[in-house]
Amino acid sequence: MPDxxxxxxxxxxxxxxxxxxxxxxxxxxxxxDAMDALIDFDTRLAQATVDSDPRxxxxxxxxxxxAILTIARRQPMAVDLREIIATIRISGDLxxxxxxxxxxxxxxxxxxxxxxxxxxxxxxxxxxxxxxxLLKEVLDAYAxxxxxxxxxxxxxxxxxxxxxxxxxxxxxxxxxxxxxNISFCTHLLYVxxxxxxxxxxxxxxxxxxxxxxxxxxxxxDRPKGRTTLSEAPTRVV
Amino acid sequence: MPDxxxxxxxxxxxxxxxxxxxxxxxxxxxxxDAMDALIDFDTRLAQATVDSDPRxxxxxxxxxxxAILTIARRQPMAVDLREIIATIRISGDLxxxxxxxxxxxxxxxxxxxxxxxxxxxxxxxxxxxxxxxLLKEVLDAYAxxxxxxxxxxxxxxxxxxxxxxxxxxxxxxxxxxxxxNISFCTHLLYVxxxxxxxxxxxxxxxxxxxxxxxxxxxxxDRPKGRTTLSEAPTRVV
Numbered sequence: 001m002p003d004x005x006x007x008x009x010x011x012x013x014x015x016x017x018x019x020x021x022x023x024x025x026x027x028x029x030x031x032x033d034a035m036d037a038l039i040d041f042d043t044r045l046a047q048a049t050v051d052s053d054p055r056x057x058x059x060x061x062x063x064x065x066x067a068i069l070t071i072a073r074r075q076p077m078a079v080d081l082r083e084i085i086a087t088i089r090i091s092g093d094l095x096x097x098x099x100x101x102x103x104x105x106x107x108x109x110x111x112x113x114x115x116x117x118x119x120x121x122x123x124x125x126x127x128x129x130x131x132x133x134l135l136k137e138v139l140d141a142y143a144x145x146x147x148x149x150x151x152x153x154x155x156x157x158x159x160x161x162x163x164x165x166x167x168x169x170x171x172x173x174x175x176x177x178x179x180x181n182i183s184f185c186t187h188l189l190y191v192x193x194x195x196x197x198x199x200x201x202x203x204x205x206x207x208x209x210x211x212x213x214x215x216x217x218x219x220x221d222r223p224k225g226r227t228t229l230s231e232a233p234t235r236v237v
Numbered sequence: 238m239p240d241x242x243x244x245x246x247x248x249x250x251x252x253x254x255x256x257x258x259x260x261x262x263x264x265x266x267x268x269x270d271a272m273d274a275l276i277d278f279d280t281r282l283a284q285a286t287v288d289s290d291p292r293x294x295x296x297x298x299x300x301x302x303x304a305i306l307t308i309a310r311r312q313p314m315a316v317d318l319r320e321i322i323a324t325i326r327i328s329g330d331l332x333x334x335x336x337x338x339x340x341x342x343x344x345x346x347x348x349x350x351x352x353x354x355x356x357x358x359x360x361x362x363x364x365x366x367x368x369x370x371l372l373k374e375v376l377d378a379y380a381x382x383x384x385x386x387x388x389x390x391x392x393x394x395x396x397x398x399x400x401x402x403x404x405x406x407x408x409x410x411x412x413x414x415x416x417x418n419i420s421f422c423t424h425l426l427y428v429x430x431x432x433x434x435x436x437x438x439x440x441x442x443x444x445x446x447x448x449x450x451x452x453x454x455x456x457x458d459r460p461k462g463r464t465t466l467s468e469a470p471t472r473v474v
Contacts, residue, residue, distance in 0.1 A: 068308060072314075172423060182413055186412075205417075
């Protein structure tokens with residue numbers, strides 16, 4: 001490409017990268033605020049979390065459109081094309097993480113009038129810490145194009161899934177102990193599933209980072225029953 | 238474009254459309270088989286459902302790669318570009334519908350040893366019928382490029398969400414009646430959430446069909462707390 005086109009192209013890539021970073025920051029804050037709102041019965045913070053979701057949706061659409069126009073205009077090949085495809089995929093996962101955090105915030109609003117069972121939320125706090133760490137790790141791995149860091153996220157997600165199993169059993173026990181716990185604990189079951197799915201999306205992003213850096217899919221099975229290497233298509237791009 | 242390039246390009250679009258149709262057929266069958274497996278405690282059918290998911294994942298990757306290569310090679314504009322973007326988006330939603338059906342099938346396997354409460358599954362059957370109808374409607378709307386048909390899906394999804402609310406209340410009641418119902422009903426709560434989310438993905442596809450046909454986002458709010466028109470970015474592509 002002529003030099004001035006290369007520069008315009010670099011600017012487009014930079015702009016995409018900046019938008020991903022902004023999305024990552026919003027998603028991290030939404031998760032953290034939603035969990036604080038849930039634990040502290042803070043409906044105002046919960047509503048603020050819900051209100052910040054449209055910004056994430058807007059950024060995702062922006063990234064998708066800009067990425068596709070860049071592909072059409074510049075016809076990039078190999079690593080550059082992977083760079084752009086990665087922004088489309090990662091923005092999709094971050095948008096879904098925001099949706100899941102929004103779901104937790106909405107549930108915090110619903111639960112504001114219900115009987116609180118503090119010991120029932122202990123496991124959720126651990127799950128939240130684990131998911132927040134995964135999200136931070138994978139955003140760092142993307143920023144630094146660090147395939148090793150991304151592989152670590154993939155493995156740590158298995159810990160989060162194990163935590164969810166344990167939370168599920170605990171919540172079931174509380175419900176069986178006292179029927180008055182059933183409604184509250186049922187809502188927490190959904191929250192734990194939302195956090196687990198945030199971990200799944202962090203893992204998807206990790207997979208995208210490895211693909212971006214190496215051009216390959218991850219050479220190991222996913223920790224949970226997702227697509228394994230033997231089933232996954234080899235990516236041609 | 239020269240004639241022979243136009244023909245090659247049409248073939249690429251046709252091939253993408255065929256793959257979407259295949260994905261749609263697999264997703265419909267997975268949903269129906271997963272629900273039959275759950276209701277009939279048929280672990281063999283449940284396992285077959287789980288086993289058919291990798292094909293859906295493979296098709297999605299295929300479509301994404303082929304679509305992006307087509308954009309890079311042909312630099313399509315306006316309606317043709319929308320056609321290709323639509324295949325990327327729809328394949329993503331169909332892949333997720335398959336994941337959700339797989340989750341139901343896995344739960345059917347888990348529940349095979351548990352005490353069965355037939356009246357607890359009645360509401361789920363209605364939800365299944367409603368979701369299956371949504372999925373059929375939206376696949377037809379895509380095949381016929383029918384924006385009106387797609388808009389109907391959007392509205393019908395509100396019925397599915399109302400059904401889920403009612404199933405949620407019923408299951409909570411069964412749990413409170415008898416603690417021995419708690420474990421089984423908790424699993425069914427997750428199933429109802431999976432079906433509801435299948436409806437959300439059908440609605441996403443409906444939105445994509447309207448965008449494909451008209452170039453616009455839907456001129457109404459989404460039935461549930463998703464992105465509303467006032468929040469949604471106007472698509473520039």
